[in-house]
Amino acid sequence: MAKHKTPLLDQLESGPWPSFVSDIKQECDSRAKNAKGVDYQIPADCPDDLLGVLEMSYVDGETHWKHGGIVGVFGYGGGVIGRYCDQPQMFPGVAHFHTVRVNQPSGLYYKTDFLRQLCDLWELRGSGLTNMHGSTGDIVLLGTTTPQLEEIFFELTHNMNNDLGGSGSNLRTPSCCLGQSRCEFACIDTQQLCYDLTNTYQDELHRPAFPYKFKFKIDGCPNGCVAAIARSDFSIIGTWRDEIRIDQKVVAAYAGGEIKPNAGAHAGRDWGKFDIQKEVVERCPSGCIRYEGGKLEINNKECVRCMHCINTMPRALRIGNDRGASILCGAKAPILDGPQMSSLLVPFIKAEEPYSEIKEVIENIWDWWMEEGKNRERLGETMKRLSFQKLLDVTNIKADARHVREPRHNPYIFWKEEEVTGGWKREIADYRKKHQK
Amino acid sequence: MAVVEFKGKKFEVDEDGFLQRFDDWNPEWVEYVKESEGIKELTDNHQKVIEFLQDYYKKNGIAPMVRILSKVTGFKLKEIYELFPSGPGKGACKMAGLPKPTGCV
Ligand code: HEM
Ligand code: HEM
Ligand code: SF4
Ligand code: SF4
Numbered sequence: 001m002a003k004h005k006t007p008l009l010d011q012l013e014s015g016p017w018p019s020f021v022s023d024i025k026q027e028c029d030s031r032a033k034n035a036k037g038v039d040y041q042i043p044a045d046c047p048d049d050l051l052g053v054l055e056m057s058y059v060d061g062e063t064h065w066k067h068g069g070i071v072g073v074f075g076y077g078g079g080v081i082g083r084y085c086d087q088p089q090m091f092p093g094v095a096h097f098h099t100v101r102v103n104q105p106s107g108l109y110y111k112t113d114f115l116r117q118l119c120d121l122w123e124l125r126g127s128g129l130t131n132m133h134g135s136t137g138d139i140v141l142l143g144t145t146t147p148q149l150e151e152i153f154f155e156l157t158h159n160m161n162n163d164l165g166g167s168g169s170n171l172r173t174p175s176c177c178l179g180q181s182r183c184e185f186a187c188i189d190t191q192q193l194c195y196d197l198t199n200t201y202q203d204e205l206h207r208p209a210f211p212y213k214f215k216f217k218i219d220g221c222p223n224g225c226v227a228a229i230a231r232s233d234f235s236i237i238g239t240w241r242d243e244i245r246i247d248q249k250v251v252a253a254y255a256g257g258e259i260k261p262n263a264g265a266h267a268g269r270d271w272g273k274f275d276i277q278k279e280v281v282e283r284c285p286s287g288c289i290r291y292e293g294g295k296l297e298i299n300n301k302e303c304v305r306c307m308h309c310i311n312t313m314p315r316a317l318r319i320g321n322d323r324g325a326s327i328l329c330g331a332k333a334p335i336l337d338g339p340q341m342s343s344l345l346v347p348f349i350k351a352e353e354p355y356s357e358i359k360e361v362i363e364n365i366w367d368w369w370m371e372e373g374k375n376r377e378r379l380g381e382t383m384k385r386l387s388f389q390k391l392l393d394v395t396n397i398k399a400d401a402r403h404v405r406e407p408r409h410n411p412y413i414f415w416k417e418e419e420v421t422g423g424w425k426r427e428i429a430d431y432r433k434k435h436q437k
Numbered sequence: 438m439a440v441v442e443f444k445g446k447k448f449e450v451d452e453d454g455f456l457q458r459f460d461d462w463n464p465e466w467v468e469y470v471k472e473s474e475g476i477k478e479l480t481d482n483h484q485k486v487i488e489f490l491q492d493y494y495k496k497n498g499i500a501p502m503v504r505i506l507s508k509v510t511g512f513k514l515k516e517i518y519e520l521f522p523s524g525p526g527k528g529a530c531k532m533a534g535l536p537k538p539t540g541c542v
Binding site for chain 2: 066067069070071075076077078082168169203210211213370371376
């Protein structure tokens with residue numbers, strides 16, 4: 001028997017998509033039955049009260065969580081998002097409803113052993129509800145009480161060899177696309193790099209020392225499966241700098257209709273016979289492909305590595321062999337001064353263990369931003385305020401045409417004093433010798 | 438809101454154990470909070486951090502950025518965590534009686 005009546009939420013149990021309401025109800029039932037005889041450390045009816053408070057929010061269209069919450073574990077300044085219900089008498093099961101961020105493995109590959117162990121822990125000490133995964137990448141354990149935080153942390157670290165993720169004004173949990181584990185487009189080992197950076201910068205992740213939050217994301221190629229360019233202050237995107245490898249025989253197989261374009265991604269609709277000229281050559285943003293006499297040619301000097309031709313004929317066209325990554329900086333959501341995607345900082349960098357070159361860029365940026373960034377100013381905003389030129393200076397990168405989409409159109413140009421003959425110190429009296437008042 | 442009593446003093450606090458009013462702060466508060474913040478003995482170094490936070494808050498109406506706390510007290514972040522295991526926000530600011538940190542924590 002459900003604890004609260006939830007007529008509005010009940011409507012979300014119909015329809016074909018997996019219903020979060022049905023799933024939560026199932027967990028309510030499971031905890032009520034307690035077939036395994038678990039000694040629940042937080043109220044067994046926690047998920048019932050979650051449905052209750054959610055139904056209430058559906059009725060009045062307002063949230064029922066109090067503002068903020070500061071809880072955590074000793075030694076760390078983040079990792080747990082504290083939360084308290086604003087109707088604790090009515091919904092005591094969610095009076096405390098803190099969220100624990102747990103660092104996920106790169107690429108989100110799991111063994112059932114690990115997930116079972118995590119579920120056992122969470123069943124005992126939490127609500128039994130999760131988010132797989134938070135947008136930043138963490139495993140999210142959704143809802144527990146303050147006294148359980150150290151207990152959960154102890155078990156996570158001692159029995160599962162797993163750590164918390166990040167929160168607050170620090171390095172948040174890095175994440176990546178699945179990379180070379182099962183994608184032939186991957187130009188770098190995104191998982192290895194993600195894992196390495198996460199371990200290298202544990203201190204920065206667990207103890208907020210920054211003006212504001214800072215995120216790493218790593219895409220294996222410009223397709224951007226982890227959306228690094230839009231969702232990380234420091235975006236690493238794989239690429240290559242030699243030639244696209246073409247297998248002419250396979251090109252012919254595509255032309256002959258033996259292989260479906262885009263690996264069959266558009267098979268749900270009849271788009272007619274595959275036409276390389278129309279669907280590849282004419283779509284190339286650089287116009288650098290030619291298809292004549294059954295032969296496909298690419299002028300790689302003009303190729304911007306947009307991935308279109310490779311995405312369309314993955315079995316005929318492959319990424320080059322001289323691989324690395326581009327680094328872009330400054331992506332952020334709108335608050336405060338408008339949304340930003342990352343801007344190109346390093347056109348090409350090798351991405352090989354121990355990743356010293358990439359780390360040098362990261363640390364140069366941090367040294368600068370930690371000193372100059374204002375309180376709660378994202379890197380993207382610091383770049384706007386202090387200029388892209390300053391970012392180049394602190395990273396020792398020479399300005400290059402690839403740093404801009406187009407040159408400035410206003411003439412408000414600053415010069416460094418040493419660049420100007422004679423400098424800035426001028427005597428008005430000298431000027432007056434030639435120009436009367 | 439909960440009220441705690443300690444050594445004859447009363448303190449109004451929120452769920453996270455932060456003082457509701459900075460003006461209610463007194464040295465007994467520090468005595469009372471220290472255990473829940475994992476601190477055995479209060480040292481001069483703890484006092485130094487607490488005093489600076491209070492000073493800064495009175496002058497500026499906000500808590501200082503971590504970097505300013507480090508610069509002025511001379512304690513690296515690592516040392517601040519050695520003094521206050523839950524960190525400058527949950528640990529030191531709470532003990533100093535400053536309002537609860539807000540934002541995307
Ligand atoms: C009392 C005398 C003058 C005053 C108060 C004055 C003021 C101004 C102002 C306010 C502007 C517009 C600024 C802007 O768009 O942001 C301007 C533009 C301009 N003035 Fe004058 N001006 C004066 C005399 C002169 C004289 C004598 C000359 C030339 C011999 C001159 C040449 C120009 C030019 C070329 C511009 C356009 C600059 C541009 O487009 O960037 N002005 N002036
Ligand atoms: C003989 C007197 C002046 C001349 C020839 C003059 C000329 C100019 C010119 C050519 C510009 C345009 C600059 C540019 O677009 O790069 C300008 C801008 C401006 N001037 Fe003057 N100006 C004079 C006096 C003044 C005075 C007395 C004031 C204010 C008290 C003033 C305030 C401004 C402002 C606010 C701008 C716009 C700056 C900007 O948009 O960045 N000007 N002036
Ligand atoms: S970003 Fe590129 S390399 Fe990574 S999974 Fe997507 S297509 Fe593959
Ligand atoms: S990767 Fe893009 S720019 Fe390069 S040849 Fe293919 S379609 Fe053209």
